[in-house]
Amino acid sequence: MAKKYTWSITLRPNAFTPDNDRDQLADVVPAGTKRDEDIADEIVAEGSEIKRETILNILSLRNKKVLGYALAGYNYSNDVEQMSPRVNGVFEDINAQFDPNIHKCVIDITAGAALRSELSNVAVKVTGTKEAGGAKIGAVANSVTGEKDGTIPIGDDVIIEGEKIKIQDEADEAQGVFFADSTGTEHRVSRKLTVNKPAQLIARVPADLAEGSVTLIVRTKYTGSATTLKSVRELRYAYELKAVKQ
Structure with missing residues (x-):
């Protein structure tokens, strides 16, 4: 019997159908974040005789190989994922050359065959609603690279985008x-804060923050109106970030 899974979602109004105030879109509530360390711990807990350090070393070697395939322009496929290279941007004619100001190299990642098959075993549970324009952290950009790839520069600025994220009282x-x-x-x-606006914050990442996985948290009493919250509202970015020294 196939294993069953459940995803939790919240619903929010569909901004693309303004004439129908009943339409809703779903936002999946992440169950958490998993890393290679979690894979190693679970394999060991299942009774494997392979040492945790050996598993992590193998996973690290695998990651480096896949990274190399992607950068070299290969398609890569396994049961879980399929990766393929792509170049964004328009070339004016057949003689046009790659222009980094217009074009960008990206990697498309889609579900592999086994994952696509197992998705039929996922059930969905609605856990609540989310009003349009509600407070949230939407994206985080590295100010040094300009990328939204999950890295943040230690000792330099990070750009935080969202809704109602202004710090009421610094x-x-x-x-x-x-x-x-x-x-x-x-x-x-x-x-x-270099910028402290309802939709954007620019903050200097503390110099004493160690390299590695971090969680971004914004706490504020800002509401967007003349009144302020009686207690601090906490917003956590749904995705794990990685602090790096540039």
Whole structure:
């Protein structure tokens, strides 16, 4: 019997059908974030005699090989994923050359055959609604590279986009931009925000933040109206970030 899975979703109004205020779109609520370390721990827990360090080394070697395939322009496929190279942007004619100001190299990643097959065993549970324009962190960009690839530059600025993310009072230490490292220790941005707007924050990543996985947290009493929240509202970015030294 096939294993069953359940995804939790919240619903929000469909902005593309303004004439129908009943239409809703789904946002999947992430169950969490998994890494190679989790794979190794689970394999060991299942009774494997292979040491955790050996598993992690094999996974690291595999990741480096796949990275090399992608950068070399190969298609790569396994049961879980399919990767293929693509170039974005329009070439004016057959004599046009690649222009990094117009064109961009990207990798398309889609579900592999086994994953596509197993998706039929996923059930969906509606856990609530999300109003359009509600407070949320939508995207995070590395100010050094300009990319939204999940990396943030230690000691430099990060660009945070979203809705109702303005810090109401930067002097209030309970409010602000925080980065929680893999141990759960939070590092608050102490430098005055370069930009502090409802839809965008530009914050300096603390220099004492160690390289590795981090969680972005925004805490504020901002509401978008003349009134402020009585208690601080916490917003967590749904995706794990990686702090790096540029």
